[in-house]
Amino acid sequence: xPATFTRTxxxxxxxxxxxxxxPPVDRRPTGGGGGDDNWDNHPQGRRGPxxxxxxxxxxxxxxxxxxLMFFIALVSAFFVRQNAGHFDLRDNYVSDWHxxxxxxxxxxxxxxxxxxxxxxxxxxxxxxxxxxxxxxxxGLGRPAVRRxxxxxxxxxxxxxxxLLGQWIAWQQLSSQGLNFTTTQNSHFFYLITAVHGIHLIxxxxxxxxxxxxxxLLRRVEMRQIxxxxxxxxxxxxxxxxxxxxxxxxCFQ
Amino acid sequence: xxxxxxxxxxxxxxxxxxxxxSLFAVAVGTVLSVFMxxxxxxxxxxxxxxxxxxxxxxxxxxxxxxxxxVFFVLTTAPVNGLASLVLPAQIGARRMALPLLNAAGFWLTxxxxxxLLSAFFVPGGAPISGWTNYPPLSAxxxxxxxxxxxxxxxLVSIGIFCLAxxxxxxxxxxxxxxxxxxxxxxMRMPLTIWAWLVTAILIVFAFSILLAxxxxxxxxxxxATSFFVPPGEVIDGALVxxxxxxxxxLWLHLFWFFGHPEVYIAILPAMGLTSSLxxxxxxxxxxxxxxxxxxxxxxxxxxxxxxxxxMFVSGMNPYAGTAFALTTMAIAVPSSxxxxxxxxxxxxxxxxxxxxLPTPMLFTLGFLSFFITGGLTGPILAQPVLDAYLHNTxxxxxHFHLIMAMAGMFSLFAAIYYWFPLMTGRLMxxxxxxxxxxxxxxxxxxxxFPMHFAGLAGLPRHYAQLTGSTSTLGSxxxxxxxxxxSALFLATAQLLFLINIVWSTLRGQPAGSNPWRATxxxxxxxxxxxxxVYGPYEYRFDGNSEDFVPQRVLETEQE
Numbered sequence: 001x002p003a004t005f006t007r008t009x010x011x012x013x014x015x016x017x018x019x020x021x022x023p024p025v026d027r028r029p030t031g032g033g034g035g036d037d038n039w040d041n042h043p044q045g046r047r048g049p050x051x052x053x054x055x056x057x058x059x060x061x062x063x064x065x066x067x068l069m070f071f072i073a074l075v076s077a078f079f080v081r082q083n084a085g086h087f088d089l090r091d092n093y094v095s096d097w098h099x100x101x102x103x104x105x106x107x108x109x110x111x112x113x114x115x116x117x118x119x120x121x122x123x124x125x126x127x128x129x130x131x132x133x134x135x136x137x138x139g140l141g142r143p144a145v146r147r148x149x150x151x152x153x154x155x156x157x158x159x160x161x162x163l164l165g166q167w168i169a170w171q172q173l174s175s176q177g178l179n180f181t182t183t184q185n186s187h188f189f190y191l192i193t194a195v196h197g198i199h200l201i202x203x204x205x206x207x208x209x210x211x212x213x214x215x216l217l218r219r220v221e222m223r224q225i226x227x228x229x230x231x232x233x234x235x236x237x238x239x240x241x242x243x244x245x246x247x248x249x250c251f252q
Numbered sequence: 253x254x255x256x257x258x259x260x261x262x263x264x265x266x267x268x269x270x271x272x273x274s275l276f277a278v279a280v281g282t283v284l285s286v287f288m289x290x291x292x293x294x295x296x297x298x299x300x301x302x303x304x305x306x307x308x309x310x311x312x313x314x315x316x317x318x319x320x321x322v323f324f325v326l327t328t329a330p331v332n333g334l335a336s337l338v339l340p341a342q343i344g345a346r347r348m349a350l351p352l353l354n355a356a357g358f359w360l361t362x363x364x365x366x367x368l369l370s371a372f373f374v375p376g377g378a379p380i381s382g383w384t385n386y387p388p389l390s391a392x393x394x395x396x397x398x399x400x401x402x403x404x405x406x407l408v409s410i411g412i413f414c415l416a417x418x419x420x421x422x423x424x425x426x427x428x429x430x431x432x433x434x435x436x437x438x439m440r441m442p443l444t445i446w447a448w449l450v451t452a453i454l455i456v457f458a459f460s461i462l463l464a465x466x467x468x469x470x471x472x473x474x475x476a477t478s479f480f481v482p483p484g485e486v487i488d489g490a491l492v493x494x495x496x497x498x499x500x501x502l503w504l505h506l507f508w509f510f511g512h513p514e515v516y517i518a519i520l521p522a523m524g525l526t527s528s529l530x531x532x533x534x535x536x537x538x539x540x541x542x543x544x545x546x547x548x549x550x551x552x553x554x555x556x557x558x559x560x561x562x563m564f565v566s567g568m569n570p571y572a573g574t575a576f577a578l579t580t581m582a583i584a585v586p587s588s589x590x591x592x593x594x595x596x597x598x599x600x601x602x603x604x605x606x607x608x609l610p611t612p613m614l615f616t617l618g619f620l621s622f623f624i625t626g627g628l629t630g631p632i633l634a635q636p637v638l639d640a641y642l643h644n645t646x647x648x649x650x651h652f653h654l655i656m657a658m659a660g661m662f663s664l665f666a667a668i669y670y671w672f673p674l675m676t677g678r679l680m681x682x683x684x685x686x687x688x689x690x691x692x693x694x695x696x697x698x699x700x701f702p703m704h705f706a707g708l709a710g711l712p713r714h715y716a717q718l719t720g721s722t723s724t725l726g727s728x729x730x731x732x733x734x735x736x737x738s739a740l741f742l743a744t745a746q747l748l749f750l751i752n753i754v755w756s757t758l759r760g761q762p763a764g765s766n767p768w769r770a771t772x773x774x775x776x777x778x779x780x781x782x783x784x785v786y787g788p789y790e791y792r793f794d795g796n797s798e799d800f801v802p803q804r805v806l807e808t809e810q811e
Contacts, residue, residue, distance in 0.1 A: 051430075055349050059426040066418045066456040073464035073506055077479065080502055096497050180475055184497060187477045195467070 023137040024050075024221035025130045053225050060229050064236050067199070071240055074195065075247060078188045082251075099252035100185045103172040109165035110245055116158035117238040120207075123151035124231040127224050137220050145214045148227065152214070155234065156207045159200055166197055185252070192244055199237050206230045261351035266358050267336035268675055271668070273362060274333055277324035278661075280369070284317040286743050289736040293729065295717045310716035311380035312398050316372070318383030319406065323413055324365055326518035326660045331455065332357065332420045334521060334667050335448045337674060339424065341774040342442050344433025344782045344804065349426040357420030360412055368409035374401040382714065384507055387480035387500045391472045394487050404473065407466050414463040421452035421459075428452075435784035439545070440803070442772045442788040443538065446545050447524025450552035454513045454520075457556065462510035465503060472498065479503075504566055508559035515656055516555040519623075520548060522663030523590060526616050529666060530594055531789040532770050533613040534601020535799065538789045539593045547586035547593075554583040564636040565643045573636040580634035587627060594620055604792065610768070611685030615666035618693055619659050625697075626655025629704070644714075647707025653700045662692070665749070673767055674774060678760030684752040688745060695742030702735050766802075773804045 085095030126132065132144035170190070173179075180190040206229075213226040260266070290297060291305045291313070298304055305313070340348055348354050371378040376397040381389045385406065393400040428449050432441070441449075468479045478498035485492040531538045538544055560568060560576030606613065629651040633639050642648060665688075672680045711718075711728050718725040718732060766775040771790055773782070782804050790801040 055426055055430045058430055059350050059353070059422050062422040062425045062456055063418070066422075066460040069457050069460035070464045073461045073509075074468075077464075077468065077502055077506070080505070081479070081499065084497075084499055181477055184478070187471075187479060191468070191471065191477075 023134055024053075024224055025128075025133050025137075052221060053228060056225050056229055057232065060232055064233070067236075068240075071195075071244070074188075074192055075244075078192070078247065079251075081184050081188070096184055098183050098185055100173075100178065100183070100189055100248075102249050102252075103169040105165055105169050105172065106245065106249070109162050109169070110241065112158050112165060113162045113238050113241055116155045116162065117235055119151050119158060120155040120231045120234050123148040123155065124227055126151065127227050133220060133224075144220075145223065149211060149214055152207060152211050152227070156204055156211070159204050159207065159234075163197055163200055163204075166193055169193070189248060192248065196237070196241060196244060199240075203230070203234050203237055206233060259355075261348075261355045263336045263340055263348050263351065263354060264675070266354055267333055267338075269358055270328060270333035270336060270361070271675075273358075273365065274325050274329035277320045277328070277365060281317050281320035281325065282743050282746065284313045284320070286740060288313045288317065289739045291716065292718065293733045293736045295719070305716075307716040308380050308397050309377070311382070311396075311714060312372075312378040312402075314714060315380055315382050315385075315398075315406075316368075316378050319368060319410075321657065322383060322514065322518070323410070324361070324368075325664075326656065327417065327455075327514065328361060329664055330521040330525075330660065330667070331424075331448065331451055331517060332361070332417075334444075334525075334664075334671070335424055337671055338774040339445065339448060340427060340431065342445055342772055343428065343431060344436050344773055344784060345427065345431035348423055349431050350423040353419050353423040357416045357423065360416030360419065364409045364412035364416060367405055367412065371398070371402040371405040371409075374405065376400050376402050379403040379406045384511065385469075386507075387469065387472065387498075387503050388482065388485050388495075391469060391481045391495075392485060392487060392492055393473065394490075394492070404470075407470050407473075411463060411466045411470075414459040414466065417455050417459045418463075421455040424448055424452040425456070433782045433784060439542065440784055440787050442524070442803075443527040443541070443544055443548070444521065444524040444772075446548050447520045450548050451517050451520045454517050454552055454555065458510040458513040458517070461506055465506035465510070468506075469503065501563075501566060501568065504563050505559070508562045509556075511562065512559040513555050515652075516551055518656055518660050520551065522619060522660055523548065523551075525663055525667055525670075526594060526619055527597075528772065528789070529612055529616045529670060530597045530601070531791060532768055533606045533609065533616075534597055535604045535606065535791045536597060536601040537787075537791055539597045539600065541787065541789065544590065544593060547590050550586040551583060551590075554579060554586070558583055561634055561639075564639045570636070577634050577636055581631055584627070584631055584634075591620070591624060591627070610669075611680065611682055611689060612666045612670035612768075614686065614689045615662045615669060618662040618689060619666065621693075622654050622659040622662060622696070625701075626651055626653075626659060630655065641710075642707060644712050645707035646703040646711045646713060649713055650700050650703035650707060653703070654696075658696045658700065662696075665689075665692075668753075670768065671774070672756065672760075673763030676757050676760065677763060678756055679763045679767055680756040680760060681752050684748055684755070688748040688752065691745035691748065692742060695738055695745050698738030699735055699742050702731055702738075706731055706735075769800060771800050771803050773802070776802060776804050 082097050085093055085097065088094050126148040127144050129144060129147075132147065136142050136144055170193070173186070173189070178186045178189075180186060210226045210230045214223055217223045217226065287299050287302065287305065288310060290299065291310050296304055302309065336348075336354060340346065376399070378398050379385065379390070379402045380396050380398045381403070385403070389395045389399065390403055393403070428441075428445060468477075471477045472480050472495070476494045478495035480500055480503045481492075481495035481498040482500065483495060483497050485495065527538050527544050557579045558576060560572055561580045564573050564576075609617075629647070633642060633648065633651055669680050669685055672678070706728055709728055711725060715725070718729050720726075768775075771786075772788055773784075784803055786801050786803050788803050790803070791799070
């Protein structure tokens, strides 16, 4: 049997924390001990607490890059359809693209979404606050969790408010007689807001999971990872919305 | 805690599952293609499971054959299957960076395959608009049998497949970037890893676009929007008044922005494998490692810019056609540069090569042969003027079956014969392997080469019957008969491969730890840390003493 086939299984018990036994804070140990302080020289898997976090962030980044392409496809379709008029026999330019008046509530929604980005950033910051993290890591209570969870709850509420606002915007449009199927333009308005809304619903699910994870996960750095990834996802959805909002408002 | 099958996240178990899934898909796809070939020469013959195939049944066969082969064989096996098998070991990691994502990708792919195959069993049967599914035919349920539920199932299946591929690629990218062991710099990565890196990036880009297109088409079908459906569609004499002013061209652009990178997704891993195997079996370093890396990246980048050459006759702006013709001919440059590099490796290794050539090497040479034969017709089809005649003829069928299907399959066979010991601890039978290679080579050329002539004679694709009102196509019947017999021969030859797999798993010769005396790290165990100080292909390292230097050095030896 080749050694490759009989070697240790891929899934093994990790007895240590996998972070070189160091607290998950930014500051690197200095002086004393005589050890090698440059974590980049350590074997892979022992390069300090940020290694795992970086890996998950990297995965999230690639996922969001794909998501960006998804939205780019929709937006380019928007522009293609917008410019798809033609000249008729009498040289008149014919286009079935009718500009759509954006319901004003979208401005409020945008503000709410920006606020929610702020609140989740507060939660994220609390989980990386060095003194609190050290206390948690040493097992002296859970100050970071206690301070971060209200902000996560606030973000969930604000996110739900945003979705509610989007729903109201749809109601207002459809009371003006503009439904999903009415015009070329309303196709795109509903499609883009719906797809973005689905992303936010996923985000709210992630927020709830993160909230549970804060209390259930044993390892400090895993709690950081869950909240950190949720926050970056949420921020990205916020940025996507700004672009989509500008598109829907200014490029009609 | 060890998770047992089916909840395992062990990348090797997932790899074997992926490869078995692809084996199943390729078996079904081959049976469908044999049915198609038989139907062309004997339209009234009763086929098993099917009876007499009606013309729309023939189109369903075409659609499902294409979808199975492109998605579930040529995308799934070389990227997810083979990468799960060896990628972590080749970069000196013990496991994937995000193993749960890897497992999720596999199960979503399985679900997607089940949804796709279930299209056969719904009323109306499988969709009939080809694997590209151009609207308005694909957008209107009344357009044909299979365009109702069957088409919906196709779209849902491909949507799931997009998600699965994106998730798996996120895992591959993260693994390659964050899990390399110390010393494994980018320019010391094996060329297979480079190929998977570029492929994974292409998958994240291309499949996201396809997902958006699928969402829009589903919305056209079920919410009466008109992204893709033009007004005034008349089907069966009835006006379809539901839709306003959509553009089928939009689907073409979105689909081919996915569809062309897809070709490179299928073939780039094969290219990386070819470089590795040629180095291994000629016992010489890869010719111009940096050059091979550059061409891989260049092919990936240019591959994103050539989608329009599928649309020369679609009514696209002719100036755009010229631009796409130029980028398409530009991508021939890195591709032929790679081929020249491989030929140089063969020339340089003519004395030092392993003698006699083992089966994986034979299949690699087969890949090279098909890549050149199929590649030569590429620049012909890249001319808008020539394409106007050849578009949708058997010439195109010949082109992509040689360069994508046969080249991809032969490289996949090379990979299976080469890495089989990693899955079972045994070597595959050389005698059966050689018979399999030669019979497949003859069968493949016999099947696809004559299609060039059918295409030049003007025979269109997707025609269920050649006999009918005119005699023009009927005169091609003898040629088609030959092709069908050749295809039956080719399909039968694959039974040898199945027998070989079963026999070798049970009775094959034990492989030992490094049967091919390769340098790359999948052949050496990773227990603790590992340290890389050499490039990936150090064969004939210092001229004489050692034949090869493994890339991996144990850390204890280092200190």
